[in-house]
Amino acid sequence: MTKMRAALVEQERPPCPNGIATSLAFAWRALLKIKYIPEQLLDVTFFPVMFTLMFTYLFGGALAGSTSQYLQFLIPGILVQTVVFTTVYTGVSLNDDISKGTFDRFRSLPIWSPSPLVGALIADTVRYMIASIIVIILGLILGFRPTGSILGIIAGIVLVLIFAFSLSWIFTVIGLILQTSKAVMGISMTLLFPVTFASNIFVDPATMPGWLRTAVNINPVSLLTTAVRALMGGHTAFTEIVWVLIASAVLMLIFSPITMYLYRNKH
Amino acid sequence: MNNDMDTNNQPLAIKATGLVKCFGKHRAVNGIDLAIPQGTVYGFLGPNGAGKTTTMKILATLLKPDEGQAKVMGHDLIKEADAVRSRVSLTGQFASVDEDLNGIENLILIARLMGYPSRSAKKRASEILEAFGLQDAAKRQVKKYSGGMRRRLDIAASMIVRPDLLFLDEPTTGLDPRSRNQIWDIVRALVSTGTTVLLSTQYLDEADQLADRIAVIDHGKIIAEGTSGELKASVGxxxxxxxxxxxxxxxxxxxxxxxxxxxxxxxxxxxxxxxxxxxxxxxxxxxxxxxxxxxxxxxxxxxxxPSLDEVFLTLTGKRADSEKQKEGAKS
CATH class of the missing domain: 3.30.70.100 (Alpha-Beta Plaits)
Incomplete structure (x- = not known):
């Protein structure tokens, strides 16, 4: 007990932490979790591998004449789809944290209050990056040969990350509203399946009925896919990039304040 | 006399009047007044669902009261919530540590959040871990800790920067007698360093052992208040x-x-x-x-x-465990 007393009494108060430092501390926490629960990365790796193989070899020949030609079209799209699906985990892990009571402590600390969320999103961005690299490497192995420069490929990935970071705020809202992480998973997937499939990820929308084609063409996922395809193909789809950035900003502006409101008033 | 002092002119850790918190139609906290002097241990005694946790959450700024006001360590709970947060710490009823991380990582996280730069965060974390007798479990995932160890780690996390006021929500519920004694020793050590402790419990003997004064809470109200001697005398x-x-x-x-x-x-x-x-x-x-x-x-x-049950029987004319059964039926 004397040791305990000593440890408690002899201390200087550390300086007040800033928002960046606390957000990074939370990001560190989320990344440590990958070390303990490596299964998290299974979804990130397994999903894109499965989708790429399935679409390339089952439908590729019929859709694009040959599987190797279809790969050039598909890989940028699979990159978008994989990362977009990965954003669901932001909501799921937030919901887990809240149900376990860990967040009660965080909320009672004298820190910049959004930092647990911002930290988690920083860590998720690392996860999206891992997913992107896996998709690109898999593509290269199967025969994806981007004609653009390395810079173009990197720019494509960065654009996907920006969009994913903004999209994540929708799932933090869902994660805060619903009771269980299973429900969060279910609802989020139900939302994402139509959004990613009703896009130009897998097929050219030219053969779709007019009303659907209109919907597909204004779907931000299609715009993002077109922009990434262009960047990796060595040219710049300027209009699409601007639209993707606008969509990202709008998502952030709407859903980050809602997230913060729910987070502060959650009990 | 200053409003923040008690009758003996001691500064108050908590001064609350008329706290009310409703969840829908249910008044979980229904008009609670408190005046807790600094440097003491104050016990909330009551069955499950009496409003103990909700009151603590209000005082730790996690919930906003619907009515009433409070000053914690001299700061207004609502207008100066940040100042309150920097003076208090909360250990929840369900251990609020991260089960997936190991012991030292949990403490390093809290140390970094409290403002320690990376290297001193590690130093401070191992210092506290050792003081709480958990150094052997430093690299073990908290998931694999016993209930008592988890509780100690939880309190240790609150002590990275020693708070002026510590909320301990049912610190020994579900623990074996040995772990319970360890927690009691820790609480005594904390108080001897000047921290005020607000402790909630379902056990009269725990309140008896630790608390200078006890408030018996039922249905969101304080139905009796006094030293444990005074309460026991009222029970017979x-x-x-x-x-x-x-x-x-x-x-x-x-x-x-x-x-x-x-x-x-x-x-x-x-x-x-x-x-x-x-x-x-x-x-x-x-x-x-x-x-x-x-x-x-x-x-x-x-x-x-006299047990808590008997205190309740005497004070309310009904048994405390009937309340627990109702809770059980609800969940």
């Missing part, structure tokens, strides 16, 4: 428990006991058991003699210290 000298050989004699025994003790006799769900409050210890032997004189055979009898 304890309880006489009797077990009969033959259940068919219980009605007669109830009548005899209530005459001999001039107090209501409680029938337990066990068909041979009865219990009654004592106002004086000697009455117990007279009551047993009365049973004997009427040929009612007793298989077992005992004199109990």
């Amino acid at each position: 000298s304890g309880v006489l428990h009797v077990r009969l050989l033959d259940p068919s004699t219980r009605d007669r025994a109830q009548q005899l006991l209530s005459e001999a003790l001039s107090a209501p006799v409680h029938l337990s769900s066990d068909p041979v058991a009865l219990s009654a409050q004592l106002t004086r210890t000697k009455a117990a032997s007279e009551a047993l003699a009365a049973l004997d004189a009427n040929q009612i055979e007793v298989s077992q009898f005992s004199l109990g210290q």
